[in-house]
Amino acid sequence: MVKVLTALLTLFITVNAYALTEVTATIDKNPVIVNESFVLTVEANDDVDTNALDTSALMQDFIVGRTSVSSQTSMVNFKTTRTTRWTTVLIARKAGNYTIPPLIVDGVTTNPIDVKVINASDDNSTKQQTLFITTDISTKNVYVQQQLTLTIKLHFAAELKRGSLTEPELEGANITQVGKDKEGETIINGLRYRVIERTYAISPQKSGEFTLKSPVFSGEIMVPSTRRNSFLSFAETKPVSVIGEEIPINVKAIPPNYQGTWLPSELLSIHQEWQPKVTEFKVGEPITRVITLTAAGLSEEQLPEIEMSLPAGLKVYPDQAELHTGMNNNRLVSQKVRNFAIVANKPGNYQLPKMVIPWWNTVTNEYQEAVIPAQIITIAANAEQPEFVLPPNEGQTTPTQTPIEKTIIVEKASILQWVFLALWLLTLLAWLITYQQQKSTQKTAVKSKVNDHYLALLAACKKHNSEQVFTHILPWYNSLHLQSVSTISQLLASTNNQSLIAAIEELQLAKYGQSPIAWRGDNLAKAIQQVNKTQSSQQHNTGFKLNP
Known part of the structure; x- marks a missing residue:
């Protein structure tokens, strides 16, 4: 009985000895820079529930990133110490003076923290940023479905352990990455930065005033260890986040007087090329007409179909269109190329109708047309390809001809006539056999x-x-x-x-x-x-x- 009471007393003393009595809150730097992350650390002197900290009060003045939790138990000279630590990444969007409010953990409250937020260009900024994002947008005023490009550059002067970059956000817009990430280096104010560049094509689908939200980078960087024992000093990681500036976008509606397929572009052109490059073509020989449509500020999917109508006597065999997309002077350029094989069945002069692609010039705000003018091509006779005449349609009559009167004298057949008749019959039989073989071969x-x-x-x-x-x-x-x-x-x-x-x-x-x-x-x-x-x-x- 005495042993049981002793054990219970010991347990009671132990529980009271490790009861939560203190919670502290600190930040890793002050002042902080706009759009650059800083770390809030909340530490409790006991092993408590990891969900005991509520950070919702911070959202009023800061962007709250991910929160990581760790627990530690140590024993020195038979004295046990338990701690629970929360680290939260915060970002301030505007310069000014702010206060991190008291935070409560299991009934214990932290002290408030005054935070000064300054711009990166502020003279009061005593050190350069080790991590920041710059943005470059092609235009802030666009029409519906007109493409703009956003170039994001992530600069970092520290060693990255890991990280991820979100996509930009714009209400009611299609956003796709163009190409692959580019890596390089640059020196800013004597400090060397590694740079990761990424380009997005953005196509707004509705008109109005919008705000383009830049991507957010979240990751970890390597920092020197804070341990005093150099033998046990290892590099440690620190969570970081950074976000670019928000960009206002004005999206204009389609002009009410515009007719046809809506194609808003800075430049749209259409041209043709003949293969082979000759001025006269022959019957039966294929001619390749290459039509190329090029547009700036439009995606491949927005380019219209390229169709070609031909006059009677010409047959067209189109190929599948080839699509290409690239960047030129920070502008998205798309191209559609289509080949048309043209074959003539008789000689003559043929007029090809003009090809018209209507579009809207976003620079001059005017309706324009890309045109390939009508032209005449000459088809010459081909000795190796005799003229192929289509059979007349049903009910079509052929011109009547006046028969030529001839006098036929019938004489008594001689032996030579019978021989010629036999040879003619043999020739006709051989021709019929050959014709059937050719017909069978053609069918095969x-x-x-x-x-x-x-x-x-x-x-x-x-x-x-x-x-x-x-x-x-x-x-x-x-x-x-x-x-x-x-x-x-x-x-x-x-x-x-x-x-x-x-x-x-x-x-x-x-x-x-x-x-x-x-x-x-x-x-x-x-x-x-x-x-x-x-x-x-x-x-x-x-x-x-x-x-x-």
Whole structure:
């Protein structure tokens, strides 16, 4: 019984000996600089709940970063000491005098701390910043959907242990990073800084007055150890955060009198190039017309489709458009290039209609048009490619000709006439055999070409490769149909197969939707197999018939 009482008394004394009696609050520097982080440390002389500290009172005057908690227990000369420490990263957005209010931990209150916040350029700033962010924006006044670029540069003179940089924020805008991060070095006031540069393309989607919030960097830097024993001195880490300046943005609405597709740009141009570069072309020889559309301040997705209409007698075979994006003098420049193969079936002069792309000049605030003027090309006859005349349409009559009267004298057949007749019949039989062989060979070649596109398209679906699908789907579809399509939109309009339509729309949504997702080609492969089987069955049942 005595032992039990002694143990309980000892436990009671121990609990009271380690009861929380003191909580202190300190900051690592004072004064502090605008937009540069400083660390608030709150320490309790007991092992308490890690959630006992409430930092919500700090949000009135500061940006409150992450809070880390650590507990420590030590024993010296049989004397046990327990401490709980909270470290919170704070950032002041404006210069001035502020007060960190008293903070409460398990009923024990800290003392308030007066904090002086100064600008980085203030003469009272006694030391240079070891970490800061600068921003450079292309323009603060834009139209809806006009792209602006924001360049962020993170400067740090200390060794980074780890860190992350958030994206900028702008209400109702599409924001994407352009290219990869760039690293370099610079010297400012005799202090060497490492610099990480990142560029964003920002496209506002609604008009009004907005504030662009710069990215926030949060991480840890290496600092010298505060331990006195040099043998045990190791580098320590310190949490840091820094944020750039907020930038006001004025987004103007689309002018009410503007007509057509909205294309706000500082500069938009369209031009053509002929391959080969000759002034006269020949029948049957393909001509490549390269159309290039270039725009500053627009993304690849905003560039309109490049279509080309041709007069009768010319056939066009367009390729998939090539898209390019780059930076030029801190401006985003996008480009769309499309090749058109043109083939003529008879000689003559052909007028190509002009091509017009309307756009809005954001520099002069005027409506403009990018134009390729109409032009005439000459197609010469080709001895190696005789003129191909299309058969007349049904119901079309051919001009009547006046028959030439001839006198035919019939004489008694001689042996030579019979010999010539036999030879003519043998020649006709040989020609028929040769014709059937050529026709069979042509059918085999066409079927082989169809199978090549079909197999390549199925392979692309199996690999879930959308780029290869776009390459092979139009040639495959044209090989099965009498009519020719040059775009996906024309394909969707010409087919009645709902499975194929749904699968292609699923592909477009995955690749070009607002939030692109991974695409799988299983549904499209099934639809393609169904269409191919149906069309092959129809071609097999349709034989050659003589007109009645």
